[in-house]
Amino acid sequence: MSENDLAKRTLFELMPPPEATRIRTACTELTDGRVDRIRHRRTVLYAGEEAVRPLLSVAPVRDGKELVVVLDDDSELSLLRNQLKHQSLHDVLTGLPNRQFLSTRLEALLNQADRGTGTTLYQLDLDAFSVITDGLGRQAGEQVLCTVADRLRAVFLGERAMIARIGHDEFAVLVENTAATPGVVATIERINEELSEPVYLPGGQGVTASATIGVVHRPPSGLSMDDVFQTADLTLRRARRKGTSWELHDTVLDAADQELAAMAAALPGAWETGEVRLVFDRQVELATGRPHGVQAVLRWDRPGHGVVDHRQCVELAEQTGMMVPLGGWLLRSACEQGAGLDSAVEISLPTCLANDEELVARVLGELGLSGLPASRLRVGLPAGALGGTAADNVGFLADNGIDVIVDEFGLGAHDLTYLEDLKLRSVRIARWLVARQARPEGPGPVVQRSLTQLVDLAHESGVTVAVDGIESEEQADWWRELGCDVGAGPYFD
Structure with a gap:
């Protein structure tokens, strides 16, 4: 409808009859002084076009017998507003x-x-x-x-x-x-x-x-x-x-997971404030009971929660991506403090450092700064990481007179090949096997037979076998009888 055609029409002719009747009544109330103004959103029909719902405002002028009518068609603005709202929610x-x-x-x-x-x-x-x-x-x-x-x-x-x-x-x-x-x-x-x-x-x-x-x-x-x-x-x-x-x-498991997440989030701050520290655990020769060396481990004295051990500190650090700086600090501190001890110093490094192309340079640099002889340092690398760069690092470390120990050695697909292919001096039994042996019913005949063969093969390859996590005399005796060489854990502290 053109502007000229629209100008010839009254307001009521543009509205559906029921709407027009209601507006007529409202206008009468307005001229009679019963209401001050009319403000409604009404449907207005334009001939041959789609219905719109403009904002209708009616107010009296002069003596109240004349009215001014304003129709504000904000349909495009409303459409745009609705589109933006949809986009913000979809x-x-x-x-x-x-x-x-x-x-x-x-x-x-x-x-x-x-x-x-x-x-x-x-x-x-x-x-x-x-x-x-x-x-x-x-x-x-x-x-x-x-x-x-x-x-x-x-x-x-x-x-x-x-x-x-x-x-x-x-x-x-x-x-x-x-x-x-x-x-x-x-x-x-x-x-x-x-x-x-x-x-x-x-x-x-x-x-x-x-x-x-x-x-x-x-x-x-x-x-x-x-x-x-x-x-x-x-x-x-x-x-x-x-x-x-x-x-x-699961409510119980959810609470435990949330606690672990909270610990992971708090670990960086705890390290900065000195709550996370380095300690040395004793290692002994199982056959004689003589000292074998010390192992540098992390210990978190968490206020109000007790002590968090090395393994859990590493797991938490890996979750937050801080294992690289924390592992570097552990290596440096172990060399510095170990230089003043009269024993071999062992440090286990995580996967991220085992595959670091600069690992050998890092280790040699820390040895040079601390004065710790290479012959008194043992570096542990996880079995699951010994491929590619990590395998090369094993050879380079050994060439520089540093003993390399394979951590978490057990029944993995490639564990036995490491005995032939890598320059190893020692392996450490996987903790899950240690935990299985510690059960009241023991490890079971299949696992025990596998462990016996594993230890025998290691010895045939000229490699010593270490066990961590020993908590009792009975455990120490069991691993000694199996033929393991070195033991560590709470029983020896």
């Missing part, structure tokens, strides 16, 4: 709600959901997604993400569920359960079934899009929205550690 690539939208919905459901059926949150992290993007490119990754979104929609079709993309390769599904909602196990099976189908890319290549899933089923009362998300994340990480495809939240 993922651009998949069209799914984002974390913010899901958080709002979860917060509402925690207060409104049926107490009998509750809600369930599934948090999914795609497996090896970076392999797809690194190997096949960003577009391939985007296609996989869109396909996963479509397949999740298919799984939860008909359910009261919100499917969201909450991270780069992470999705979440919030289900408002009913009596007819499938159980968690059935739902997980359905998700795995859908995601197990290959995603075929334009070039004809098929890739998998499996996921690891953390499930929070019917969150305990009192948990906030943030608590539920944290619980789902902890549960997913636990599934990753265990190597399972999914895990259901």
Whole structure:
């Protein structure tokens, strides 16, 4: 409708009859002085065009018998506002709600959901997604993400569920359960079934899009929205550690995982303030009881929580990415303090340092600064790291007169080949085998026979066998009778 045509029409002719009647009545009340002004959003129909809902304002002028009418059509602004709101709450690539939208919905459901059926949150992290993007490119990754979104929609079709993309390769599904909602196990099976189908890319290549899933089923009362998300994340990480495809939240395990996360976060500060220190554990010859040397280990005297041992300090440091500086400090401190001792000094280094191309230069540099002779230093490297650079480091260290010990030596696929291929002087039995021997029922005949053969083969190769973690005289006697050479642990401290 042109401006000229519009000017010939009255306000009431532009409105649906029911609306026009209501506005006429309101205008009469306005001229009679019963109301001061009219301010409503009314539907106005333009001939041959789509209906709009402008803001209608009517106010009296002069003696109150004349009225001024203003129609403010902000439909385009409202449309833009709605589009921006949608974009702020949805993922651009998949069209799914984002974390913010899901958080709002979860917060509402925690207060409104049926107490009998509750809600369930599934948090999914795609497996090896970076392999797809690194190997096949960003577009391939985007296609996989869109396909996963479509397949999740298919799984939860008909359910009261919100499917969201909450991270780069992470999705979440919030289900408002009913009596007819499938159980968690059935739902997980359905998700795995859908995601197990290959995603075929334009070039004809098929890739998998499996996921690891953390499930929070019917969150305990009192948990906030943030608590539920944290619980789902902890549960997913636990599934990753265990190597399972999914895990259901467990209050006790969640609390333990949260405590470990808190410890990992506090470790850097504890190191800076001196709570984390270096101590030397005694090592003895099992056959004679004579001193064999000392082992430099980390010890965290955590206020209010007791002592955190070396192994756990290393695990926590690896989680926070601080093992490289902490391991370098341990090496330096062990050389400096060991120089003043009249015994051999042993230090076990983590995987990240075992594969450091500068490891040999680091070790030789610390020996030179501290004055500790190379013949009195023993360096332990984990068996699982002895490939490539780490294997080269073993040879270079040995060539410089430094004894190398393979830590966590046991029944691994390549452990026996190390006895032939590397210049080793000693191996240390894996801690899981030590723990198995310490059980009341013992290690069992198969493990005991394997250990006997392992020790015999090591000795035939001219390699000594060490055992850590011995806690009692009975344990010491058992390992001595097996033929192990060196022992360490609380029993000898």
